[in-house]
Amino acid sequence: MDHKLRNITYTALSQEWATLNRIDYDYKFENGIWKRLSRESYDRGDGTSILLYSKAKNTVILTKQFRMPAYDNNKSDGMSIEVCAGGVDKNEPPEVCIIREVEEEVGYKIASAKKVMECYTSPGAVTEKMFLFIAEYTDAMKISEGGGLDSEDEEIEVLEISFSKALDMIACFEIIDAKTILLLQYAQIHKLLE
Structure with missing residues (x-):
């Protein structure tokens, strides 16, 4: 170039x-x-996101939180249903970031995550590259209620829902977050869940 x-x-x-x-x-x-x-x-730096899924229960863990830009765009309630995600700190490996974010946001302690994609969601305006991960979870990995950090002004509702319901939520435009759609469709294409 x-x-x-x-x-x-x-x-x-x-x-x-x-x-x-x-x-x-x-x-x-x-x-x-x-x-x-x-x-x-x-x-705003790079970001990470992860689809937590349970084969045993055929469920996924998602989050629900207020997003001002989404509210500002169409003056809806501004609530967004998303996979767990977070910003990568300077010089931090994305894998380290997402493991920390899982614990802070949804209250699960995972040992590792598999990177399945890297993408820009809006390369015409935003420099952020997203690193997308998946990891299987079990009930034994739950160590807290999650909900985010007060120091980061987070108020996150943790949702455990069936995989089929999550796919239906895409179809009815209840889930409209790109990284979440990408990861749920990845799970569908690769038959991680039914």
Whole structure:
């Protein structure tokens, strides 16, 4: 790409919760013409998410929490049903992050997780790469009620639901979070559950 990009400049527009940059750059189109372009890019670091599933019970663990951007988009109740997820700390391996997030958010202690995908959910505007994992859970792994951390202003409801109900919730638009849909469909395609 270096032969198609030049004169890249960054202007920080906001550095509140994350960093919003305006990036100005020259881009060479296929017809040989260079154009000066400008885009805004939201940098909040990378993220992890995990589908916890039980083959024995044919269930999955999901979370429900308020999301202001979802509320702001359509003035609904803003509640979002999602897989357990969290932001990766600087220099932290995603696998370490997701094991910690599982304990904090849903109250289960897992020893390991299998990475099944890496993806950008909105590469035109957000730098965040998501690392998607799966792990099987048992009732014996439950060590707390979960719910998130007060220090992070989290208020998370933990949901244990049947796999078939979770798939139905996608079909009726009750689950509309991309990472959750990806992981549930991964489980369906790979026949992890029935």
